[in-house]
Amino acid sequence: MWDFLGDQYEQILFSSWQHFSLVVQCLVLATVIAVLLAALVYRNSALTSIANSVSAIGLTIPSFAFIGLLIAPLGFGVLPAVIVVAFFATLPILRNAVVGLSGISPSIVESARGIGMSRFRTLLQVELPMAWPIILTGVRVSAQMVMGVAAVAAYSLGPGLGGFIFSGLSRLGGANSLESVLTGVIGVVVLAVILDLLLVGLGRLTTPRGIRV
Amino acid sequence: MSELNATNRADSTDEPITPTGITGASILLDGVTKRFPGQTRPAVDGLTMEIPAGKIVMFVGPSGCGKTTTLKMINRLIEPTEGRIVVDGDDVTDMNGDTLRRGIGYVIQAGGLFPHMTVATNIGIVPKMLGWDKARIAARVDELLELVSLDPALYRDRYPKELSGGQQQRVGVARALAADPPVLLMDEPFGAVDPITRLRLQDELLNIQEELQKTIVCVTHDFDEAVKLGDWIAIFNEGAQLEQYDTPERILGHPANEFVENFIGSGAGLKQLTLTRVADVGLSDAIVGVAGERAADVLARVTEAGHGHAVVVDARHRPVQWLSRRQLGRLDVISDGADPKLPVVGIHATLNDALDTMLVSSAGAALVTGRRDTFKGVIDVKTVMDAITRSQGAAVLESDQAPVGLNTGVFQAQASAEADPSDTAGHGADAQAVR
Numbered sequence: 001m002w003d004f005l006g007d008q009y010e011q012i013l014f015s016s017w018q019h020f021s022l023v024v025q026c027l028v029l030a031t032v033i034a035v036l037l038a039a040l041v042y043r044n045s046a047l048t049s050i051a052n053s054v055s056a057i058g059l060t061i062p063s064f065a066f067i068g069l070l071i072a073p074l075g076f077g078v079l080p081a082v083i084v085v086a087f088f089a090t091l092p093i094l095r096n097a098v099v100g101l102s103g104i105s106p107s108i109v110e111s112a113r114g115i116g117m118s119r120f121r122t123l124l125q126v127e128l129p130m131a132w133p134i135i136l137t138g139v140r141v142s143a144q145m146v147m148g149v150a151a152v153a154a155y156s157l158g159p160g161l162g163g164f165i166f167s168g169l170s171r172l173g174g175a176n177s178l179e180s181v182l183t184g185v186i187g188v189v190v191l192a193v194i195l196d197l198l199l200v201g202l203g204r205l206t207t208p209r210g211i212r213v
Numbered sequence: 214m215s216e217l218n219a220t221n222r223a224d225s226t227d228e229p230i231t232p233t234g235i236t237g238a239s240i241l242l243d244g245v246t247k248r249f250p251g252q253t254r255p256a257v258d259g260l261t262m263e264i265p266a267g268k269i270v271m272f273v274g275p276s277g278c279g280k281t282t283t284l285k286m287i288n289r290l291i292e293p294t295e296g297r298i299v300v301d302g303d304d305v306t307d308m309n310g311d312t313l314r315r316g317i318g319y320v321i322q323a324g325g326l327f328p329h330m331t332v333a334t335n336i337g338i339v340p341k342m343l344g345w346d347k348a349r350i351a352a353r354v355d356e357l358l359e360l361v362s363l364d365p366a367l368y369r370d371r372y373p374k375e376l377s378g379g380q381q382q383r384v385g386v387a388r389a390l391a392a393d394p395p396v397l398l399m400d401e402p403f404g405a406v407d408p409i410t411r412l413r414l415q416d417e418l419l420n421i422q423e424e425l426q427k428t429i430v431c432v433t434h435d436f437d438e439a440v441k442l443g444d445w446i447a448i449f450n451e452g453a454q455l456e457q458y459d460t461p462e463r464i465l466g467h468p469a470n471e472f473v474e475n476f477i478g479s480g481a482g483l484k485q486l487t488l489t490r491v492a493d494v495g496l497s498d499a500i501v502g503v504a505g506e507r508a509a510d511v512l513a514r515v516t517e518a519g520h521g522h523a524v525v526v527d528a529r530h531r532p533v534q535w536l537s538r539r540q541l542g543r544l545d546v547i548s549d550g551a552d553p554k555l556p557v558v559g560i561h562a563t564l565n566d567a568l569d570t571m572l573v574s575s576a577g578a579a580l581v582t583g584r585r586d587t588f589k590g591v592i593d594v595k596t597v598m599d600a601i602t603r604s605q606g607a608a609v610l611e612s613d614q615a616p617v618g619l620n621t622g623v624f625q626a627q628a629s630a631e632a633d634p635s636d637t638a639g640h641g642a643d644a645q646a647v648r
Contacts, residue, residue: 117338
């Protein structure tokens with residue numbers, strides 16, 4: 001095991017970084033998409049329930065099947081990996097964003113409108129900041145989940161630690177195969193822990209004292 | 214009549230032309246109707262109402278009567294279906310709603326503060342939208358915190374959750390006043406605080422109003438609050454039918470109809486008593502005796518004056534006993550004991566408090582004390598009744614100055630409706646034609 005790590009450590013570090021970078025970039029993308037979607041739907045109860053159903057049903061799609069389906073039109077490479085990771089990352093954030101935005105007391109919104117804030121300014125300065133801690137919780141859930149999804153996405157020859165897992169599994173019993181799989185799995189777990197700590201720190205920095213629990 | 218009401222009444226002779234000192238603006242709701250989709254009856258039905266500059270107008274009525282809808286149409290949080298809204302002579306019905314609202318203060322229950330912003334940020338939010346520079350906003354925030362009796366150094370950087378309910382409400386008022394708007398709209402502002410805090414906030418609002426003289430429109434479900442705060446009270450029935458729009462004195466003294474009577478509830482006379490203080494009514498003299506005097510001498514003075522009682526005072530002229538003729542007749546020398554159940558009221562107490570005290574006393578009257586509890590005179594039930602009658606008479610005299618307020622098609626026996634029938638009749642015809 002240590003030999004494998006010693007031999008491959010440059011490759012491991014590079015793949016880890018690629019994995020981490022894929023996940024973080026997809027999370028950013030997913031957060032933007034989810035918040036935009038939530039902002040579009042949260043004031044309409046019908047659209048809100050549709051959004052909630054989509055995020056619930058979407059999570060039941062097996063990621064492996066989804067990426068397989070995407071390879072057919074898009075081919076191998078980074079693009080299908082990004083799409084799959086971003087898709088799964090969006091769902092929990094969307095759900096939390098909708099819950100967070102619609103959970104804001106109507107009297108707060110009314111008072112924002114009453115002192116002359118426009119609809120858009122109210123969303124930007126009042127509703128989103130107040131919903132932010134809940135949205136961020138969604139981001140943390142997403143981060144944990146898509147760390148694993150990103151490993152699966154390596155099936156489409158996307159970047160990341162998934163490559164170690166797949167190459168190890170495909171020649172199970174061969175030299176260093178188990179080490180390869182373990183490296184991939186443990187690497188993903190370690191990255192997930194690191195990212196979660198970073199997100200907790202981000203939450204501390206971006207949540208005003210007034211709404212900290 | 215309390216001092217505050219007295220000064221307001223004096224001002225009201227200058228209405229409706231804005232006199233100096235008043236920073237408020239007049240508001241006119243002109244044939245305003247609001248229909249909500251899916252409801253057959255309009256929430257507000259052809260309401261025409263004038264709100265004089267620099268006055269506090271209280272909207273009261275049963276829940277669902279449209280008083281809050283009416284309030285929110287003034288700053289167009291709710292857009293009227295028909296009719297015009299005129300603030301300070303300018304028709305604001307079609308202007309940008311956000312711009313309009315930045316120029317009108319708005320306070321809701323519990324202040325409606327933004328929990329993620331500090332007190333200073335909350336208060337400074339409207340000036341910031343209006344493009345004030347930072348230094349000016351900071352100075353204004355401190356000024357306003359002083360105005361609402363909060364120490365700026367202590368409270369500026371706190372978050373709303375670190376404040377008590379009353380403090381949050383104060384910050385809410387400060388925020389509404391931030392850009393010095395001529396009009397302040399308040400939607401049940403003191404509904405969420407405990408009764409003692411509410412009384413203090415009410416007193417404070419009156420103090421602030423005395424200083425600023427804004428036009429304040431305030432929705433409340435508490436009739437006593439309306440009587441206490443209002444220069445004018447508008448009582449609404451369902452569909453924002455204006456049942457009576459008048460001074461507290463006149464509403465209490467001359468309810469326009471049965472609905473108003475029922476709404477005031479029992480004890481309209483009693484509520485009127487909260488408007489007047491003991492010092493404002495005439496006190497009767499009393500025969501005064503001192504301890505150690507011969508009872509027969511005192512009795513002779515009482516009989517001569519035709520009184521029923523004599524008041525015994527101590528060396529510092531504080532009342533200690535109140536003796537009837539019969540009691541005096543039984544005594545030889547007046548003792549120096551003090552009667553712990555003596556009915557005593559302070560000279561600054563309201564007539565309401567005085568009446569309470571009287572009802573407890575067997576004499577149907579109460580002893581009035583001034584500074585250092587010295588005896589001033591006697592107040593009896595008749596004096597109180599006279600005061601009520603007088604204030605009713607005074608209220609009748611004032612009715613000519615009442616602002617216009619009516620619903621189209623409903624010409625009730627309102628003095629205000631008669632004030633300007635030609636103008637309002639035109640609107641009535643318009644609105645009915647649309648219907």
